[in-house]
């Protein structure tokens with residue numbers, strides 16, 4: 001199977017990669033949905049919502065400051081590094097990620113779309129201000145340097161729509177790809193799941209790398225079971241043989 005995947009990727013000119021929490025989990029990023037310890041008494045899904053932020057911005061910022069602190073300690077893994085190699089090999093490459101941890105940029109990927117935003121960026125709740133800020137911790141209620149309104153994390157919360165420009169870019173790229181490589185996503189969170197179906201509908205070859213079968217396995221042409229940090233480097237290394 002890995003040989004078939006290798007042939008397909010080696011001979012394609014257009015490749016899209018869709019990544020989810022699984023690739024970050026291999027670096028040690030917790031999913032946060034099952035968070036315990038400090039945040040165990042809260043329903044995490046209820047902290048990452050616009051309503052929670054409106055109700056208690058200090059609590060939501062405390063949660064994000066904690067998440068930033070956790071993520072700051074982890075590093076890109078061999079799967080992230082293999083994707084940087086792939087970007088150098090494939091002429092038309094786009095990485096589409098559901099992850100907000102910024103590990104793909106840290107590894108060195110350039111051409112990418114972050115469907116759910118990035119935890120290292122902040123945006124103003126009033127004006128257009130948007131900036132990267134890696135300080136830890138941020139003030140308990142950080143404010144906009146332009147208009148003094150409250151800042152919020154630049155991530156898409158539960159119940160919020162994705163940035164239409166970001167989503168359009170992902171859809172357009174998916175519609176004209178030859179191969180879609182799906183890594184570490186359970187394919188149940190939208191719109192990621194629909195992007196996989198869209199690629200299939202448009203005739204792309206779907207290659208899936210996951211530790212277990214997912215809903216995407218039903219439509220994947222090739223499923224490689226295993227850790228992305230082991231499978232992907234094998235795949236990319238084989239290009240140089």
Ligand SMILES: [Zn+2]
Pocket residue numbers: 124125126127128129144145146147148149
């Ligand atoms: Zn502002």
